[in-house]
Every structure is written in C-alpha cells, then in structure tokens.
Amino acid sequence: MAQKTVLITGCSSGIGMALAVKMAGDEQKRFRVYATMRNLDKKDHLVEAAGRTIGNTMEIMQLDVCNEDSIKMCISNIPDRRIDILVNNAGVGLIGPIECQTIDEMQNVMDTNFFGLVRLLKEVLPDMKKRRSGHIVIISSVMGIQGILFNDVYAASKFAVEGFCESLAIQALKFKLHLSLIEPGPVVTEFERKVFEDGMKMDLSAADKETADMFVNIYLKNYKQIFQTLGQSAEDIAEHTVKIILAENPPFRHQTNTLYTPITTLKYADPNGDLPIETFYKLVFQHDKIFSASLNFIKLQGEEQNDIKN
Template sequence: DPLIVLITGCSSGIGLSLAVKLANDEQKRFKVYATMRNLTKKEALEEAAGTTLNHTLEIKKLDVCCERSIKECVESIPGRRVDILINNAGVGLIGPIECQSLEEMQRVFDTNFFGVVRMIKEVLPDMKKRRSGHIVMISSVMGLQGIMFNDIYAASKFAVEGFCESLLYQTMKFNIFLTLVEPGPVVTEFEMKTHEEAMRGDYSKTDRETADMFMNHYLKNTRAVFSSLGQTPEDVAEHVLHVITKKKPQFRHQTNQVYTPVTALKHADPRGGLANDLFYKLVFQHASLMHASLHAIKLIRWKAHKVQQGARMLGLL
C-alpha cells in the first residue's frame, strides 16, 4: 500500500514541487494529499501534477490557521490515515519592527508556529494509536540562527524548533519520526515578491539610519546571497524525499551545505562572538558568505581541537 502523505501550502514553491515529486514517484510509494488554503489558486499545481492528478495526487482545501478546516480535511481522508505529515505552509516578514504592526507579526506566528501545532494536534493521536508515522517540518536555517530584519520570522521558526525538540521524546516512544528540514535561501516567487514589496515599502515609521540599513545593506545583500547560494524548490523537494524514505530519519536535516558552518557557530562559541562577528561582516563589510564561512570553519576546527585537548587531559580520549 502506498504511504499517505499530507502536505500543507501546496499552491506554490516548495509545497507544490514536493507534492508533484512524490506523486510522480516511479515506485508509486506515495498517495499525496496536496492541500492549500485557497482552492482558486490550484491551477499551477493542477498543471504541474499532469496525469498524476486524481490518481497519486489529490488536491484538498486546508487552512493551517483554522482548526475546523484542518479537521474537515483530515476527516475526508479514508480512516483519517496520514502516514507522513509535511508542515510546509509558511509566511515571511522582513523589515524594521517599527514598521510592522502587531497584527502582521501575530499572523506570522499564527501560520508558521500555531499552524504546525494545530496540524500536529490533529494527526498525532492517530499516529500514536498506530505506533507509526512521520511528521516533517519545513523549518529554516533561521530556526537555528536569527538574521537581521527577519526578527519575527526567525522567532516563529525558533518556536517550531523548540516545540519539536520538546515533543521528540514522546514521539520516539511511540515509534513516530519527527524531522526538522532546514533550508537556506530558496528562490521562489514568494521571495521575489517579498523583495519587491520591501523595495517599495514605507519606512517613515523608523529612523533614516535604520531604513538605510534595511534598504541599502540588507536588501542588496540578501539579493546577492539568494542569487549565488539560493536553491530551487525542486532541490529542497529532493531532500525531503530523501528524508522520508530513510529507514531511520534523523531529527534535523539542512538542505544547503554552504550554511552548515554558519549554523554551527553558535555551538562552536556559546558566548555568541563568532556568529555575531560573521553576520556583522556579512552585512556591513560585504564579506561573501563563503569567505566568512571559511574563516568560521577554521575557528570551529580550532575550538574542536581545544575540546579534544581538554578531553585528553580528563583521560576521556
């Protein structure tokens, strides 16, 4: 029998690519419920799904911000069976916090964090009964390391990470896998739209220096990072396929190797100096991520060496 996969936020980007990839699996290992908040946006997915539509891929309505919508969708699946839940739906928010309303910020949390919580609350009891299942979160490297002007977005992804870290021990006991997939920059339509909107935004609610930091440092810098290191949604989908077909899926999975040193800085230097230094250089001194990462790798090696020395002194090595 194919595994039943439910994916949220499939009208575009990573969700759309992933739904199509799984539906086209040559070994026909999956039956995909590709869900989206607004069915009037289903055309792109229908087109990409091609002949898999209504065979290995079915489109359903699901708004992660609405408990009733989630329940209705899950109830409509035979036996309420979801073997693999992929929490992909998410929204971004960039800019100085003075220019963002509390409502906008709460919407980010309601989607990115409480959306995940609502989904898990709905499927977890059934998975526990069956003592099987896999829940995958499309988190972000920003769930591990904050980046300037992404304050609220990063906080929402940190919330997802903390929630999952805590839930993990319960799920392990019930033979349910939990995985945080952490992509770096992914070039989607959404990213370009956010960027263009930000360029046209009104920054009169903040001071000129902050507005300049955002427009002339942050936006230019992110553009460069996206065009040099950005992955495609298909790349990320390939990583998710890999994760869900593993016998023992790991808890964390980063999709962009270039970012691994960046997220390791915090552990290499718990006092925060390394990470802060790298991001300062990146944003204000236009250091390339590669260059800054290389420096970081050297420092991490040095730290690892120190840890080893310490362990030797204690007779542990």
C-alpha cells in the same frame, strides 16, 4: 513497501508544490498524496505540474492551517483519517525593521508558521500515537537555528517551531514516531519573491534614518546576490525531503544546503553566542567588500562542485 498516505500543506507554489508533484509522480507509486492549500483558486499551477497523477496518486484539497475547522474537515475526508506522513510546509515571511511592522503582521507570521503546525499536530498526532506509526516532516529553516538581520519575526517563528519539535521529539520516540526538521537556507521561489517585493514597498517612515538606510542599502541591496549565490530551487528541497522520508532512520535535523552550513556552525562553536553575532556584524558593517567577495567565491565553489558531479 505499502503505499503511504501523505498530507502536504502549502502546495499552491514553491516547495509544497514541488514536493507534492515529486511524491505523486513516484515511479513505484509508494505515495498517495493529499496536496492542500488555503485557497483552491490557486491550484492551476499544481494541476498543470501534476498532470496525470491528479485523481490517481494525488488529490487536491482545501486546508487553511490557521483555521481549526478547515483542518478537521480536510482530515475527515481522508479515508480512515489515516495520515502516514505529514509534511508541514505552509508558511509566510516578513522582513524589515520591527518599527515598521504592525503587531497584526507579526501575529500572522506566528499564527501561520508556528500555531499552524500546532493545530495540525493536535488533529493528526493522536491517531499516529494509537497506530504507533507515522512521520512528521516540518519544512523549517536555517533561521530556526541562526537569526538573520531584518528577519526578526520570521526567525522567531522558526525558532518556536524548532524548540517545539525538539521537545515533542522525545515524546514521539516513545510512540515510535519519526519527526524531521528540513532546514533550507535561501530558496528561490514565489514565496521569496513576494517577501522581497513586500520589503521593497514597505513604508519606512516609522524607522530612524540610519535603520531605514541599513535596510534599503545593505539588506535589500544584497538580498538578490545572496539568493543567486546560496539559493536552492524548490525541486532541490523536494529531493532532499523525499530522501529523508525514505530513510530507514530519518534524522531529526537535516540542512539542505552545504554552502550554508559554515554559517550555522558558528552558533555551536561558541557557547556564549557572541561569535556568530560579531561575525555577521563585521561582515555586514565593517567588511562589506569582503562579504561580496566571499559570496562570489562561494558561488564559484558551488559551480565547480556541480561541474565535478556532472
């Protein structure tokens, strides 16, 4: 296959960096990767991980998905403005009671996670349509399918992404374009560590005592255990993403974590939408010991599956 030009956003760490390094290091050199980030002062880890691919199959460029001029400048510096594969990965997180979050903080999440994608597509989509060729890959989340306690605004941003892409996919099909949503569950990265640390430092004075206690003693208390049990690495997500990119007929949605699939399946099992909400409620507030035991059981199952594979 001819070498494909790939633009990836949010490459200073985590999934974006892992994917850029993996694609640029492809033994068959099928990809020329433009690894972008908002702040080039944070490129050192990527440079170290990318090694000799820098200047060969990888270029590092500045791109801020919240700034239209930044997007235009970056894409204008790519030969012929040609992007065969666009990977929208840049994002921010936010957890906690909404009473303790400012509207500016919420708007920042929507501006980055949703409107960031929209800005990119307004610049890239017309060229893909003209060529009738291209693959748009969005790093979404299972929280674009199922909302989770104290992730209200982050889930809203991912629901917006999913609804936007589901609508756009029909048009994309007419222009012979591929559009794929990659939906990880928990991923152990710097992104998640920062979200957790920000949650730990959150001023909860605006919340009632019961809500604040719920956030600290239920959500934050179980946060690490959930990630230890269900969490994947950035490299896992990169591997899944490359498989979808290389697929002859890439799917519209791809969940990366089979351990998480039963949770999202609840949503489709009940058209009324009550089943997943009631199930989560009972697990969190009525059967917390069963919830912890279930996590341990899932973790053991995952370890057994890995032992069998190895």
